[in-house]
Amino acid sequence: MKNKLGITDVVELARVEERISKQKAIELWSSGAFDRLPTGTFATLAHIHRVLFEDIYDFAGKLRSVNISKGHFRFASALYLRAAVETVERMPQSTFDEIIDKYVEMNVAHPFREGNGRSMRLWLDHILKHELDRVIDWSRVDKGEYLSAMERSPVDASAIKNLLDGALTAAIGDRATFLRGLDASYFYENYTAYRGSDLTEEV
Secondary structure (H helix, E strand, O other), rough: OOOOOOOOHHHHHHHHHHHHHHHHHHHHHHHHHHHHHHOHHHHHHHHHHHHHHHHOOOOOOOOOEEEEEEEOOEEEHHHHHHHOOOOOHOOOOHHHOOOOOOOHHHHHOOOOOOOOOHHHHHHHHHHHHHHHOOOEHHHHOOOHHHHHHHHHOOOOOOHHHHHHHEEHHHHHHHHHHHHHHHHHHHHHHHOOOHHHHHEEOOO
């Protein structure tokens, strides 16, 4: 992935990406700016992505202009991506089921070229916090089960709902819970061959 740092080694890029974006997420949360963002909007998701990755990628916070797929699953076409995220943005978010449905659909859209997972998990916790006074303790979510449930979620979201419901916590302002979530999120994105050759893109 072309980057501002001129790193050409995939492993080194992943390591630097983790360090920088994690620090940026901590700064966003610690400043209080995270809580002041509108809830459930694509603008908020784009802002999160931009903060996390602006020092690494030129496309930080911008809708992707290429088509990407994972295995046999193709994410939303770049041609219709803006319409797709606007549709997701209008989805209701007043109950747990509605919020997870919205999260699943944003994942299907996959609006950015890189860093979708970690940005969307912060976005999900932001919605849960403001709508339900809950967040997810990601350290209680099994990584393999999460990835399997997310793969099935476009046709059946029951597994991901059950998994995340069991990890809900009222510790919405707890720094340790937030930090555990950051640590877990990077593990999820590097747990399988989700990166590299398993994720393909085309102009």
